[in-house]
Amino acid sequence: MDVKLLAVVAALTMVIYAPSSQAAKPISLVERCYCRSTFSNIPRGLIQELRIIQTPNCPFQVIAKLKANKEVCVNPESRWVRQFVKSVINKRKTQKAQLKGLQRST
Template identity: 75%
Template sequence: MDVKLLVVVAALTVVIYAPSSQAKPISLVERCYCRSTVNSVPRGYIRELRFIHTPNCPFQVIAKLKSSKEVCVNPEVRWLQLYLKNALNKMKKSKQGN
């Protein structure tokens, strides 16, 4: 048997039987989660906030509402800016106390 043919058959065998990757295609990885944001979400409706910062997207804030719906909140909203400022101050105080 020719060595080149043997190499090709071995390479094809590895490709066919190798476990498939769970990675997403690059076009899906590069997309930003928040394509549009809302400015007014009553704070009483929010169950939790999630912050996402990726290299190709602006700072993103996702609010999970008590109805289990998720909305993207504009990070420039005044109440959110105050929330973040207070959270950073609490973190600084807790580090100074340790």
């Protein structure tokens, strides 16, 4: 068998059976932020769900899933978004405090 043909077969075998992971992706794809542009004024009645994404290479990102099954990025500096995040944090703090109180009483 020709050495060049053997080398090509070995290289193709490695490419085909190599595990795909983020380490194998180019850096430009791994470090890409989800939100490139944001909206500030989205009617709250259209929003079905809000997700918060934090990645090491991108700033704080808020994604709104609309009732029409469309996802848009929301400006995290908007006043209503900041108030929403504060209310979620406060709600979780009170839930944790209530759970601690229940655990102590039993």
